[in-house]
Amino acid sequence: MSDTDSFIEEVTEEVRRDRLYGYLKRYGWIAALAIVGVVGAAGFSEFRSAQQAAKAEALGDAMIASLSQDEDEDRASSLADITAETPQGAAVLAFMTAGAQAEAGENALAAETLQSVSNNQDVPLIYRQVASFKTLLVQSDSVDSATRRAGFEALAVPGVRLRLLAEEQLALLDIESGDSEAAIARFQSILDDAEATAGLQRRALQAMVALGGAPQLEESANE
Template sequence: MSNTDSFIEEVTEEVRRDRLYGYLKRYGWIAGLVIVLIVGAAAFNEYRNAQADAAAQALGDAMLAGLREDDEAAARAAALSTVEAGTAEGAAILAFLTAGVQADAEETAQAVETLNTVSNNADIPLIYRQVATFKALTLQADTLDIDARRAGFEALAVPGVSLRVVAEEQLALIDIESGNVDGAIERFRAILEDAEATTGLQRRALQAIVALGGSPSADEANE
C-alpha cells in the first residue's frame, strides 16, 4: 500500500470518527432516554409483581382467617363475606370459597347468588364464569325447573368449553330424571368414547350404564 493510499484511509477514518462524535453529541440523549426507559420499565415490573404477590398473599391470609373464624359454616360464610379481593381472579376464587361454605351451611340461595356474581361479571376470565355457572346449576338441582337446568348445561356442553364433558354427564342425569333412560345411556356411552373424559368420569359413566340395564357399546345392546 502506498503512502498516498494510507494517508487517504487515515483521513477517511478521521472523518468517520468526527461524524460519529457529531451524531453522539446531537442524538446521544435519545440513547440515554431509551436506557432510562428500559431500566424504569424493568423496575416498574418488579414493583408491580411484588405488589401482586403481596396482594395475593394478603387475600389468602384473609380467606384462611375467615375459614378459622368459627366451627359453624354460617359464621365462616359471614366472615368470608367481609373479605375484599383486589383482582377479578381473586374475587372469583373468594366467591367459589364463600359459595362452598354457604352451601355447607345450607344457604343454597345465597350460594347461588354468590356464584352468579362471578358468572355475570364480564371482567372475570371466561373459565371462572363457566365454572360458576356450572356450580350454580348443580346447587339448584332440587329447585330450578328441569328445562332451565337442561338449557344451562347444554350451553356448557359445546366444543371449546372446558366443562363440556362434565356438562354432558349432568345432561345424562337430567335425562334419567325426566324418564329418558335410552337418551341417558347414549350420553354415557358417548362419554366413554370421549377422549377428553377423565378416567373417573368414564368409570362413573360405565357404572351408570350398567345400573340402567344397558351395555357399554351400542353394538352389544343391539345384539
C-alpha cells in the same frame, strides 16, 4: 507512508473525534434519556410484579384464614368480607365463597355469588363456564328441571371443557324425569367418549348397571 500522508491521517482522525464529541454534546441527552427510560421501565415492571405477587399472597392468606373457621356460616361470612383486586382473584374467591355458602345451606346466596362470575366478561371464558355449571348445581332444589336442562345443554357442546360433566347432569335429569332409556344412552356415550376421564366413566358405568342397562365396554375409548 510519507510524513505528509501520516499527518493527513492524524488530522482526519482528529476531525472525526471532534465531530463525535460535538454530536455527543449536542445529542447525548437523547441517549441518556433513552437509557433512563429503559432502566425506569424495567424498575417499574419489577415493582408492579412485586406488588401483584404481594397482593396475591395477601389474598391467599386471607382465604386460608377464613377457611380455618370451624362453622360453615362463619367461613362463608368471612370469605364474603374479603376483597380481591383482580378479576381472576375475584373469580377464585367467589368459587370458594359460594362453596362455603352452599355448605352452610345458603344455596340462593351461593348462586348469586357464582352468577357474579358468569356475568363478568373480564375473566376467562372457562371461569364463566365453571360458574354457570356450579350455579345450576346449587339451584337443583330451587329451579325447575326444564331450566336446568337448558343450562346444561348449553354447556354440553363441542369446544366446552365441561361438556361431558354437563352430559352427566343431563343423564341425571333424564333419570329424574323417569326416562331411563335416555339416561342409559347418555351414560353409554360418555363411556364411548375418548375425552372422558376414568372417574367419569366409572360413574357412568355404575349408573348404567343401577338402571339395568348393559354397558358396552368394548366400545369404550379408555378400555
